[in-house]
Amino acid sequence: MELIDVSLVGQRFTWFRSDGSMMSRLDRVLVSESWSAHWGARFVEVILRDVSDHCPLILNHKVLNWGPKSFRFNNCWLSHCGIERVVRSAWEKQVRGSWAAQRIRGNLLNVKNALKKWNIEVFGNVDTTIKSLTNELKELDAKNEEYVLVESERSKEKELEDGIWCARRNKLTLLAQKARIRWGQIW
Incomplete structure (x- = not known):
């Protein structure tokens, strides 16, 4: 054949x-x-x-090399209070270059690297964050079944719930961006 x-x-x-x-x-x-x-x-x-x-x-059927992956800014980063400081400090670093375009390229590269590092160290994986916060809340619920929680434990419980909601909103924003969905308002 x-x-x-x-x-x-x-x-x-x-x-x-x-x-x-x-x-x-x-x-x-x-x-x-x-x-x-x-x-x-x-x-x-x-x-x-x-x-x-x-x-x-x-x-x-083909091996295509598209070159290096482009940098993507995740919209859910905007909900974090430290993002502006990270971008500002990376942008203000001294950059060498005789042309303005070279200096701007250097500034953008600084911001890109700073955001990548910040995402790993501070923002972290949203799913892992949700899982760890849920486990901590589960432990507090188990304590609450045995005895009445003190005020500090109640406030910790409230912080954990707020953190879970925030992480879930971040995940929803990230999924919407990945799916390229344009929603009028995401929470």
């Missing part, structure tokens, strides 16, 4: 016996010469399996 067996990338085998005693390349992708001429270079990526005995396959 004059079909071409597309080469694998990632793993050599696509099927594994459950006890691990045997493995084979059962799954294949075959393409015609005309398809190959039209779509160009191609390869089959073997994805790691989980509970199945077969590995999923992805047919890639």
Whole structure:
């Protein structure tokens, strides 16, 4: 039939016996010469399996290098009180350059790097924040079942609830931005 067996990338085998005693390349992708001429270079990526005995396959027809990923500003950062100070201090750092465009580029690069670092160190992962705050609230609820909470524990409980709501709003804003949804007002 004059079909071409597309080469694998990632793993050599696509099927594994459950006890691990045997493995084979059962799954294949075959393409015609005309398809190959039209779509160009191609390869089959073997994805790691989980509970199945077969590995999923992805047919890639081109390897495109789009260059470095662009910097994205997350709108949920604006809800944090420290963002303005981070941007201002990064912008005001001395930058060398004889042209104004070079200095502006340097300032923008400073802001980008400062925001990346700030996001990791201060803002953090929204899902992790929600999970940790929820666990702390769960511990206080367990204490409350055994005895009446003192005033400091009540105020801590209120802070945790506020923190969870804030983190959930941040997550909603982030998801809306990622989905490129334009909402009139997000909370």
